Amino acid sequence: MNTSAEQFGGRASLTRRISDDIRRRILAKEWAPGEKIHSESELSTTYKVSRVTVRTALKTLEYQGLVDIRHGSGTYVNDFGRAIPTGLNELRSMSETISELGYEPGMEYKIADIRPATDLEIEKLQLDSPDSVLYLERAVLADGKAVAFSYDTINISSLPSDVVEEMKRGSVFASLDTINSRPIRALAEVDAVIDKNIGWGSQRPEDDLFLLLQQVHYAGDGEPLMYSRTYFMKGRFQFLILRTR
Amino acid sequence: MNTSAEQFGGRASLTRRISDDIRRRILAKEWAPGEKIHSESELSTTYKVSRVTVRTALKTLEYQGLVDIRHGSGTYVNDFGRAIPTGLNELRSMSETISELGYEPGMEYKIADIRPATDLEIEKLQLDSPDSVLYLERAVLADGKAVAFSYDTINISSLPSDVVEEMKRGSVFASLDTINSRPIRALAEVDAVIDKNIGWGSQRPEDDLFLLLQQVHYAGDGEPLMYSRTYFMKGRFQFLILRTR
DNA sequence: ATCCACTAGTTGTAGGACAACTATTGACTA
DNA sequence: TAGTCAATAGTTGTCCTACAACTAGTGGAT
Structure with a gap:
């Protein structure tokens, strides 16, 4: 199945792996929007898992807005096209999102320093006063063109130093993956x-207008x-949110 | 249980009713943030439903970010208390959200007309060319103070005329409730x-800066x-989004 | 042409069982 | 004494089977 979860240990639950795979198949247009996908019993036999597991997986996809489950009728692919998988509801790194949109992701580092935390950072990250943090200022690139400027503060109090060094150059999320502590939730x-x-450089807007996404990422614990x-x-970027009842 | 769903017909699924009730109990602080709630078996006996139903209900709450289900340990209340019910993930009317934040909601009507749909509206609402729509321009008030200006177009092609008349004065969502066709999804x-x-009036900002939320609401079908x-x-308003994996 | 019972297929819920995992306890060891 | 580890009780994850509830279509009766 080769889900993203399997790539770092295969610890994902069975339900999660099934859910990821069906999601992949839907995004790969195996079924057209509006079309009915295979029944739960059929999926459970082909995946060789119980119907309960398939049901739970489909429920996840329903909540993500990918499918519509209709009692007595079947499960249908929703018609939101490529809007959903790039939405703000799903927690993904900028690079992943840009890549899913079909562009070549990139990062241009301006600052990557370890320094004492500011008061704001101590509050947001629930730190102790003397803690040091990793502070990054970067431009987010899509096909070499800047789409956003990012100011990030990373809590390194419980991270090994080699991982911190890695973050100074590569993707933060990818580095966290290597020690299996990728964030699972963000507010x-x-x-x-x-x-x-x-911002900086020639590509920053003249009217100084930005859409600010301010967030705190949390680990599983x-x-x-x-x-x-x-x-x-x-x-230069589309912010989509799926809202449900 | 008196869920919102029961108020207009009681057609909600068993899972939905259980989910709504546990949600209500969590928001009513029956369990403190971080605390472990009753086990699935315990809940299934007190609610007199199967464990499958309770599990499905809890999974929904987990996806909404309200709880954290830990294999072998239990289900714990998350610490995002106030953020959840007022966040953008939940589909609610402006009035409801303002009310939950502790303010007195209000609406100031500027325009409420029935007129032919524009090209943009025909596209967004998937209308036929000659269709008429209900167009509203309103100021959204919290404690009498304007927090937003709203420009809404409502598809009235399948609505009774008395309901449409009601919308010209009261809450759109409330009117749709009376005929059981409240939107369940919005992009x-x-x-x-x-x-x-x-915008208009004395309270509009001098720098002409706004945060625009542009959305299409969909019915169950x-x-x-x-x-x-x-x-x-x-x-004047906080936009919170809970992002999960 | 309309209505309606019937039916096959699908999702929703039930109950019981076991696997996998977590947190705690308490005995054992260095 | 402090630390290690096996046993254990409790909880969530998955499986199986069965039936209820619902949907959409079929085909006959009116």
């Missing part, structure tokens, strides 16, 4: 800002891992 | 805009019900 806040001090402010430039 | 897009033509653009004034 994000969106705002519109006009700020002359944000609830510990805050990263506090990041990402300033998106207007029109 | 929202967020953007930052500077626009001199948005997938039919588009409403296309709305809401322009929020900076700092």
